[in-house]
Amino acid sequence: MKLIKNYLYNLSYQVLLILLPIITTPYVTRIFSSNDLGTYAFYNSIATYFLLLAGLGVANYGTRLISQNRNRLSSTFWSIYQLQLLATSLSILFYAITIIGVPRMQHPVALLFTISLISKGLDISWFFQGLEDFRRITIRNTLVKILGVASIFLFVKSSEDLGKYVFFLVVFEALGQLSMWIPAKKYIGRWVWDWEQIKYHIKPVILLFVPQIAITLYISLDQTMLGILAGNEEVGLYDQANKILKILLTVVTSLGTVMLPRISGLITEKKEDEVNRLYNLSFLVYNLVIFPMILGMLIINEDFISIFLGPDFQEVTIAISIMIWRLFFIGWTNIMGIQILIPHGKNKEYMLSTTVPAVFSLLLNLVLIPYLGFIGAAITSVLSEFLVWLIQVYATREQLRQLSFYKSMWRILLASLLMFTVLLGLKMTVHFSAFLNIMIYVSVGAVVYLGGLYILKAVDLKELRLEYLKK
Incomplete structure (x- = not known):
């Protein structure tokens, strides 16, 4: 029952992370134009690359190690977190150099994303995920997120307030991360620097970091390329479609987050039958949700967009009709990648399943975006996810044969x-x-x-x- 409670806690938190911004979206899309929101999305996509370096693939690795080393939490936590802190410092330095060296990056919105990098350095949610303590994550961040949304409604009133809008998004995110250190204190003890332990973690973290680079490339590069090759308005339309899909993906991917520590522990204990039961449960839950979600969204697409985004964003329906098919592939790869490949230590296979599609995505976007704009990016995103799915099906074929x-x-x-x-x-x-x-x-x-x-x-x-x- 703890697994189910953790799933519900994590699901409710993930829904909160997506739902609160979505509550603001009908308000925001009636204040800002697609060009304004495209400006935010473009610089957000740039910041994503630096956030990736700041995280350094620690999240999944840290969750797994904490779940496997509960008898020595303090030393395990500090050796992993110090590696994350070093990566964050390096990322902030590179971001500062980029802002100074690239004139287009000297924009107020780009500067505000420095706060997001600091926030990433404070992120220790992986520690509580490893402890399977999703209740704390949910409760601690709920109040902070609600305050952020309230601030947007109170202070963002016109198209000139784009800077305020971005500021509230990044500041309250940082406050949410900072709040997690209060309950962590009783577990982690005093700061202990152990360079040998840090070096021990570098290789496995890098093996998980490379796939994260690839994933970020085919998730965020499309928006960057749209901004460069087609303009911020195209980015704005594509980004709104992405936001809607993220709501749906929350339900699809939340189970994988709570399954990872449980499956990692069972694999360590060599309880393969228990592991296979959980795999069957994951596929059952995903399939029950994914198929009606995809087909239902195709039916309500036009009506939903007219209510949710307003008449200025009606073209988003085209992108959603294409991108909705990503849900099937992402649902399965969330199981095959996060729940099978990573816990079984198949980091190389996981890396291959993300790097090849990333290269494919880059090349196909270069071909399609100049001619089709956001529609070309939408097509590329679906084909890239399909390629990830195909490679992971092959990599996990032995485990899949054992399932029912x-x-x-x-x-x-x-x-x-x-x-x-x-x-x-x-x-x-x-x-x-x-x-x-x-x-x-x-x-x-x-x-x-x-x-x-x-x-x-x-x-x-x-x-x-x-x-x-x-x-």
Whole structure:
């Protein structure tokens, strides 16, 4: 039951991280133009590369080591964190050089992202994830995030307030990270410098850092290239589609975060049967959510955007119709990469599955963006995720053969297709207001989908409770 509680805590926190900015989005998109928001997204994409260096792949590695070394938390924590601190210092130095040396980077928004780098240096969420203490992460950050959103509504009033908007985003993020040090004090003890331990961590961290570089390239490089090759307005449209997908991805990826420490511990104890049960549970949960989510979003896309973003961002519907298919690939790779390859120490395979698609993404963006703008970036993002999925399926083929989720997966897919067919017919005949349309689609879709699952016996709830949740 602790695993389920951790999943719910982490899910609620991840939803909070996405939901609060999303609450502000309808307000923000009616104050700022796509060019204004594209300016923010462009400099954010630049800062992402420096944030990557600051993190140095410590998050997953630190979670795994903390979960495996609970009898010596203090020394393990400090040796990992000091490596992170060194990386953050180096990142801030490089960012300062970039701002001084590149005239376009001498923009107020770019300068504000220095606070994000400091925030990354304070981030010790991986420590609590390793302890499987997701309750603290959730509660400590909730208040800070809510204060940040309240500040946006109170002080951001016109298109001239873009600097204020970015300031509130980065400052309250830093305060959230800082707040985690208070409950950590009783575990980590006094600062202890051990250069030998730091050097011991460098190689495995670098092996995880290289895939993070690749992931960042094919996640953030598209926005950077859009800004350079097509302009900030294209970045703004593409970024809004990305924000909406992140809400959906929160549900898809939250389970992987809480599974990593649990699976790492079970692998250390050589409990392979338990590990396979958790893999089957992960695939079952993902498939139950992903298929109806993708097909449902295709139905409500236009109505949702008209309400959520307003008439100036209607072109975002095109990007979402393309990019929504990323959910399937990301859901599976979250299991195969985070839950199978990393806990089993297959860092080289994980690195390959991210570096090859990153190169592919770079080349394809160079070809498509000059001609298709944000639509070209959307196409590239889907094909890149597909390539990650393909490589990881091959790398995890031995583990996948031992699993038994496939039978339920096809039934879930069939129930989802039944839902989509009914909703498509309904869409052709129902023409009310956008809000009422969505309410009808969601209500009817939920009834048809759940009914389909029941008729097809896609999920045996009794078996699920006995086999997975209790264990």
